[in-house]
Amino acid sequence: MLEVTAVTKLYGRATGVRDVSFGVAPGEIVGLLGPNGAGKTTIMRVVTGFLTATAGTVKVAGFDVVDQPLQARRHLGYLPEQPPVYPDMTVASYLDFVAQVREVPARERRARIGSAIEQLDLSSVSGRLIGNLSKGYRQRVGLAQALVHDPPLLVLDEPSSSLDPGQTVEMRNIVRRLGETRAVLLSSHILAEVERICARVVILKQGRVVAADRMDRLTRLLAVGTKLRIQVRGKRRDVDSVLAKVPKLESWELEDAGEDVVVGHLHPSSGADIRETLFFRLAEAGYPLLEVRPEVPGLESVFMELTGGAMPAHKPGKSASRSGVEVRGR
Amino acid sequence: MTKVWAVYWREVQAYFLSPVAYVFMAVFLLLTGWFFAARLFATQYIEMQVVFANMTFMFVFIAPLLTMRLLAEERRMGTDEFLLTAPLTVGQIVVGKFLAAVTVYLAFLAVTGVYPWLLYRYGFPDWVTIGTGYLGVILVGAAYLAVGVLASSLTNSQMVAGLLGFGVLLLSLVVDRAAVVSTGLLAKVLQAISISARANGLYMGVLNVADLFYLISFTGGLLFLTVRVMERRRWL
Ligand SMILES: Nc1ncnc2c1ncn2[C@@H]1O[C@H](COP(=O)(O)OP(=O)(O)O)[C@@H](O)[C@H]1O
Numbered sequence: 414m415l416e417v418t419a420v421t422k423l424y425g426r427a428t429g430v431r432d433v434s435f436g437v438a439p440g441e442i443v444g445l446l447g448p449n450g451a452g453k454t455t456i457m458r459v460v461t462g463f464l465t466a467t468a469g470t471v472k473v474a475g476f477d478v479v480d481q482p483l484q485a486r487r488h489l490g491y492l493p494e495q496p497p498v499y500p501d502m503t504v505a506s507y508l509d510f511v512a513q514v515r516e517v518p519a520r521e522r523r524a525r526i527g528s529a530i531e532q533l534d535l536s537s538v539s540g541r542l543i544g545n546l547s548k549g550y551r552q553r554v555g556l557a558q559a560l561v562h563d564p565p566l567l568v569l570d571e572p573s574s575s576l577d578p579g580q581t582v583e584m585r586n587i588v589r590r591l592g593e594t595r596a597v598l599l600s601s602h603i604l605a606e607v608e609r610i611c612a613r614v615v616i617l618k619q620g621r622v623v624a625a626d627r628m629d630r631l632t633r634l635l636a637v638g639t640k641l642r643i644q645v646r647g648k649r650r651d652v653d654s655v656l657a658k659v660p661k662l663e664s665w666e667l668e669d670a671g672e673d674v675v676v677g678h679l680h681p682s683s684g685a686d687i688r689e690t691l692f693f694r695l696a697e698a699g700y701p702l703l704e705v706r707p708e709v710p711g712l713e714s715v716f717m718e719l720t721g722g723a724m725p726a727h728k729p730g731k732s733a734s735r736s737g738v739e740v741r742g743r
Numbered sequence: 744m745t746k747v748w749a750v751y752w753r754e755v756q757a758y759f760l761s762p763v764a765y766v767f768m769a770v771f772l773l774l775t776g777w778f779f780a781a782r783l784f785a786t787q788y789i790e791m792q793v794v795f796a797n798m799t800f801m802f803v804f805i806a807p808l809l810t811m812r813l814l815a816e817e818r819r820m821g822t823d824e825f826l827l828t829a830p831l832t833v834g835q836i837v838v839g840k841f842l843a844a845v846t847v848y849l850a851f852l853a854v855t856g857v858y859p860w861l862l863y864r865y866g867f868p869d870w871v872t873i874g875t876g877y878l879g880v881i882l883v884g885a886a887y888l889a890v891g892v893l894a895s896s897l898t899n900s901q902m903v904a905g906l907l908g909f910g911v912l913l914l915s916l917v918v919d920r921a922a923v924v925s926t927g928l929l930a931k932v933l934q935a936i937s938i939s940a941r942a943n944g945l946y947m948g949v950l951n952v953a954d955l956f957y958l959i960s961f962t963g964g965l966l967f968l969t970v971r972v973m974e975r976r977r978w979l
């Protein structure tokens with residue numbers, strides 16, 4: 414549905430994105446992930462034809478966005494970072510305007526607008542001026558705008574940024590539902606967001622793709638070689654002596670965590686998956702392994718590594734979701 | 744066509760829903776009305792030609808105020824990201840918006856229709872001159888609006904767009920004056936480019952194809968430039 418091939422976009426001397434390629438198939442939600450300034454918005458603007466690429470091609474539903482712009486644009490819906498709404502219009506009149514511009518036939522217009530209003534649960538505010546709506550509602554009106562013509566490709570730029578946790582969950586469910594039948598390209602700088610709804614991720618750093626893969630493969634990649642946290646029933650000294658015999662385990666720290674329970678932080682040599690060996694060695698010695706998990710949750714550590722040691726910043730008040738980790742560039 | 748209509752109609756509604764249009768209209772009518780009345784009462788005689796020239800002169804101040812919002816505000820609010828990614832050409836956007844501004848202007852002019860009506864009621868107006876005069880006022884006003892539309896495409900600040908448009912129109916007034924007072928070749932050149940000089944014939948009931956052509960292509964040229972400016976921005 415969407416094919417991005419070797420796209421480079423320069424802003425004068427500054428680089429927006431460089432040599433980016435990826436695709437999105439129908440029924441697939443692909444996440445563009447990267448810290449601020451990584452080039453997510455730039456790609457989306459090139460994909461939607463708002464900007465023209467310096468080099469490379471973009472095809473939407475088989476139509477080149479530069480050579481057949483109107484054809485290509487007919488097949489996409491776009492929610493920019495700022496919802497493109499007019500504060501002086503009511504929700505209903507705005508969607509009617511959008512539907513006309515998006516070439517929804519007059520006969521179907523009412524039904525399409527009604528369905529968009531229903532899908533985004535906007536019926537209670539449809540007569541209100543958009544300027545008087547809360548940020549969350551405005552974002553939903555923006556999304557209604559993107560799908561009123563029922564496009565096969567949806568491009569959503571940080572759809573849940575600046576929403577509160579409850580709204581974020583709602584937005585996530587909406588996007589997931591939309592992605593069942595459509596191709597969706599979604600951007601975010603919040604890992605948890607992408608991790609939860611995207612089947613595939615393209616990770617960007619300073620305008621370049623540093624990783625692009627299925628979500629499950631990226632997460633498996635992480636399970637290898639990262640720090641492990643274990644919980645074992647036994648005495649600290651005994652567990653210590655067992656660990657000493659585990660190959661490919663470089664260093665560890667143990668601490669007592671209550672009666673006969675030891676918590677350990679293990680550093681395997683890079684690239685090694687020691688979980689099975691660990692399990693058997695401890696079992697043979699008679700110390701049951703109660704828990705083993707990666708010290709840093711999933712994608713995060715890979716993301717950190719790939720995007721060059723960007724600092725994770727837990728911002729209690731502002732973070733878009735409870736477990737969301739905001740990642741910013743240096 | 745539906746799409747141009749949608750852009751046009753949204754814009755017309757925006758004009759008439761905000762109080763600003765009514766304020767401009769009131770100012771415009773007050774000033775033109777005052778000129779009309781003052782002249783009429785002083786001399787018991789009126790040349791519509793002067794009234795028409797006054798209307799367009801007033802409009803120099805109002806046109807940039809009407810157009811400054813049109814494109815600059817879309818950029819400021821980010822709604823241009825919708826318009827420019829919709830299945831719509833930039834030409835359709837610009838024409839829709841321009842026609843909306845022209846419509847507001849026509850609404851202003853419609854109210855000034857009371858002046859010839861008064862003349863008809865109490866005197867013997869020359870309907871041909873009134874007809875061509877209004878045509879001139881419409882064409883000059885449209886040209887001024889096109890200047891404002893172009894200015895609005897150059898910035899994302901209404902204020903800057905307004906000042907820019909106003910500056911250019913003032914310059915055109917200077918050209919108009921200079922065309923009157925200068926002599927020789929310079930006068931010929933200035934008269935050729937002066938907008939009001941082109942309209943003077945129409946105000947006096949003279950329909951000249953070259954003048955019509957000049958005024959219309961001036962407006963068309965500015966709108967075309969506007970489209971180019973906006974297309975260009977995609978390439979940044
Ligand atoms: N209009 C612009 N002019 C110049 N540089 C820009 C412009 N827009 C974005 N950039 C630069 O391009 C890079 C990518 O920006 P952007 O695509 O907005 O990133 P993201 O959406 O991932 O935060 C940044 O370094 C940014 O400074």
Ligand SMILES: [Mg+2]
Pocket residue numbers: 450453454455494
């Ligand atoms: Mg962005």
